[in-house]
Amino acid sequence: MADFGWFSQKTNPIRDLNHPVQWPSPFFDFQNVLQWKIRNPLLHGGQGRIWFSIPAEANMATDIEIEIKKLRNKIRSHDQKYYVDASPLISDLEYDRMMERLRHLESENPMLIVPDSPTQRVGEQPVDYLDQVSHRVPMLSIENTYSLEELHKFGERVSELLDGDAIEWIVELKIDGVAASLIYENGVLTRALTRGNGAVGDDITHNIRTLQGVPLKLTTDSPPEVLEVRGEVYMNNRDLVLLNERQAANGESLFKNTRNVAAGTIRLLDPRICAQRNLRMFSHGIGHCEGLVATNHMDFLKELGSYGLSPTPFVECFSDFTAAASHCEVLINRIPELDFEIDGIVLKVNRFDQRQTLGTRSKSPRWIVAYKWEKYEAVTTVHQINVQVGKTGAITPVAELEPVQLAGTTVSRASLHNAEEIQRLDVRLSDTVVVEKAGKIIPHIVRVEKHHRKPGAIPFAFPTRCPACDSELHKDEDGVYIRCLNRHCEKKIMEQIRYFASRDAMDIEGLGEKVVEQLVATKRVRAFGDLYRLTVTDIESLDRMGEKSAKNLVVAINESRSRGLGKLLNALSIRHVGKTVASILARFFGTMEAIVAADLESLVAVDEVGGIIAESLFEYIHSDAGREVLADLTQVGVNMESTEFIDADGGVLAGKIIVVTGTLTRFTRTEVQGLIEMHSGKVSSSISSKTDFLVAGDKAGSKLSKAKKLGVRILSEEEFENILK
Ligand SMILES: [Zn+2]
Structure with missing residues (x-):
């Protein structure tokens, strides 16, 4: 009995770093538990229940922890289906049963309750009105x-x-x-x-x-x-x-x-x-x-x-x-x-x-x-509306504008997103428009100044055939995008190869837009796997490509084989599977084989992978096209295993001594220290040769220089967060 105390209900979210961390408060005698309850009447939803328990041994809790985690993920994903997509996959009864089971497990194992559990973070019922x-x-x-x-x-x-x-x-x-x-x-x-x-x-x-x-x-x-x-x-x-x-x-x-x-x-x-x-x-x-x-x-x-x-x-x-x-x-x-x-x-x-x-x-x-300063808005005119073919075949209309200064840069085009956005804005050629920078980077059209419209301006007619391959375009059943579905559409392949080579994907240096265009146009590359079969001679024959840069490119392409599952999944241009989701999937499954073997339900159950993403991924992997791509990439020796940190039994930071310094923006100091302890690391206040990592925020001073001197590995907040993921 002396080894543990009574625990209050709060423990810490292990994986979800975006939520505030609440620490278990151990109490070493029962009197304290009661006092704590009196001080914190609302923690239990005001229902007058006291939850406390003796912490179970870690290995005993494993099965329950897994079940709880699975339930939470399922419920979140069904919440998404229900509230965001308005297309529930299961009946209310099934949903209630899952919630009931989760509540039951949590009440039996209060130390496993995390603030972001569906039972905790979200009010059960909407309120009727705002007081x-x-x-x-x-x-x-x-x-x-x-x-x-x-x-x-x-x-x-x-x-x-x-x-x-x-x-x-x-x-x-x-x-x-x-x-x-x-x-x-x-x-x-x-x-x-x-x-x-x-x-x-x-x-x-x-x-x-x-x-x-x-x-x-x-x-x-x-x-x-x-x-x-x-x-x-x-x-x-x-x-x-x-x-x-x-x-x-x-x-x-x-x-x-x-x-x-x-x-x-x-x-x-x-x-x-x-x-x-x-x-x-x-x-x-x-x-x-x-x-x-x-x-x-x-x-x-x-x-x-x-x-x-x-x-x-x-x-x-x-x-x-x-x-x-x-x-x-x-x-x-x-x-x-x-x-x-x-x-x-x-x-x-x-x-x-x-x-x-x-x-x-x-x-x-x-x-x-x-x-304050004036808003980042400017008035200009629309010269032209062009459409572009994206890597997933989506046809995106883009307004070509009279160049105008906006927040320090010249803006000459703005995405119109899709046909419905054009309709909503009712933007036409030669219209006067107000442009704004969303997120300070991406210019978009806020509104059309209709009182300036020239008489006779006709509404924009959205194309019905692909501007690149002339095949018929199709509108997504469940969305607003209009796509070219032709697998062999050259423009689509170019965009896919370009994305495949980009930084967040396979990171192939030297494989820029111009090179990709030529490789695809000359049919040397029709699929991702073809890249790995290119020879120096193939590349040398392209415009403005010397022997040296051709050799370098072949080396860069070869090196990219080892990027690992996360980068590869992102590189494949699967709809809804971006950088973050790809990396989550890679860490969860570890190998492409495991992803291919997974059924739809196990994909949905992964943290942050909702129904839409899971369905899109599942469909791709089991389609003829997807199977071909994966077989081809396996054949040319692309690594299909995760290279990312894998959460070992003892926690990723087990036995590591970590110092935190500087101004942090993503976490409070307490949160970081808590997270380190959560993952079985040790927090220390001073740098020594025994320190494993220094987590350095802004304005890290003497500790940073000392760490550099001693060769201690320095992590930015982002890197630290990535290790824990
Ligand atoms: Zn096309």
């Missing part, structure tokens, strides 16, 4: 400035009001999402509200509970009695791309930007939809608090991090206003690196006592200002 609740401290707006000059005026004004006191200035990104206020009472999330009109907001607790970066219980033993933290609910750009792919595949309309998704989702009555959209939250502000330790903003953010919340990243403090103002420009230049949208930079006074002195005006506090 209106008053904010204890009003959520005020922030004054905007649009020039450095105005910004400096703000600095001077604050200085004057504080009688020349020394001021520390905070520079922070202004996340373009939806403002929310979260209330934790004794460490437990009890309520979340929208800003509403600033005085009264909508109760969105049911949705907030499903968010990443929002712990249901603060990860500390001594939480403040009341913590009202404010922040921004947002979505990553790459998640928007994925969501829109799903929307498109289901024939539903696409979301214009991440803010629209966040705003539209957070007020939905059914939390299950929110749970599937991968919203996140960055915390940055204080509301009504009791028992807070911090007395300034920098310490406050650290405190939030130690509670398991995700503070806004890249925050810096300056003792000089001019330095702070010029740092705004530095941040603006870094915008393209961010995976989320921002709509300004915020400057604020660090010390809370000074904020108090400054107070507020009618609508906004005097100690904070936003530095």
Whole structure:
């Protein structure tokens, strides 16, 4: 008995790193369990149940763990089918049975409950309406400035009001999402509200509970009695791309930007939809608090991090206003690196006592200002609408535009996505259009300025035959895309070979667009396998190809044989199987043989592989074309096994000593340390020759240089995350 204590219900998600981590709290006598329950009344859904148990020996739990994991994956995948695709595969009764079984297993094995289990993260039932609740401290707006000059005026004004006191200035990104206020009472999330009109907001607790970066219980033993933290609910750009792919595949309309998704989702009555959209939250502000330790903003953010919340990243403090103002420009230049949208930079006074002195005006506090710039929009005209054939045969219309400057680059074309998008916009030749950069990278047409339309402009007629091979085009049964289904379509093959050779796929250096075009046009390459049969002489005969580069290319092609299953699966251009899914499948199955042998159900059961993906993969692998491709690639000696880290019994980090340093953006420090321990690694605070890895965030200082000196392997956050996957 002395070897273990009583455990509360929370343990940690092992594989899903995107969710906040909650730690098991061991209790060494039963009295403590009861006290803990009293302090955390909401953790068990308020149903008055106490869950605790003696942790089972790891090897005893294995079968149950596996069953639980399988159930969770199945339920998630059916949720996806039901809520996102609106095409359930099973009856409600079957679904309820699975959920019932999962609930039963979890209640018997509370240590195996993870916050993102379908039983935990998602409210059982949609709410009937959104409650209106008053904010204890009003959520005020922030004054905007649009020039450095105005910004400096703000600095001077604050200085004057504080009688020349020394001021520390905070520079922070202004996340373009939806403002929310979260209330934790004794460490437990009890309520979340929208800003509403600033005085009264909508109760969105049911949705907030499903968010990443929002712990249901603060990860500390001594939480403040009341913590009202404010922040921004947002979505990553790459998640928007994925969501829109799903929307498109289901024939539903696409979301214009991440803010629209966040705003539209957070007020939905059914939390299950929110749970599937991968919203996140960055915390940055204080509301009504009791028992807070911090007395300034920098310490406050650290405190939030130690509670398991995700503070806004890249925050810096300056003792000089001019330095702070010029740092705004530095941040603006870094915008393209961010995976989320921002709509300004915020400057604020660090010390809370000074904020108090400054107070507020009618609508906004005097100690904070936003530095903004004009939106990335431009007006131009459409010269031409062309269609392109993609690697999966999808025909994509592209608008050729009068070149126009937008967010620092010249934009001369914009994707129109599909026929329905053209119809929706009703865009025609010579139309005047407004273009915007979504995710700061991809320009798209926001709207047509119809009042400028020239009389007689005729609607665009979508082609009915492939512009490359002239075969008849077909519309997806279940989606919006129109495709060329001809397996031998030259343009499609070119695109597939090009993708096959790209960085994230087989990474063949020197196999660029021009070379691929010639290889396919001269019929030297008709399928992936043909690449591996090319000789130096074959390649030398191409335009602008010397002996040396031909030799190099043959070497590069040969080397690509060993990229491994993950890269190969991605390289095959199977619909819905992209880089991430390919890598998940490779790690899960290990060999192509195992994937070929898997039935549809086992494919669906893999984490993050939903029904659509599984069906598409299954269909490809068992089609004549797919079988031919795989046999051919096996014959030319392409490696069909996973080369990625495989989760060994003892955890991937078993016995490894790991040091964490620098500013992390994906995890809080506590999360990282927790994850290391979860995977059987050991956290150390100092670098020595015994250190196995250094996980280095931004601004890693002396530890980084010491690690380099000692030859310790250095991991970025991303690499660290990849190891754990
Ligand atoms: Zn074609």
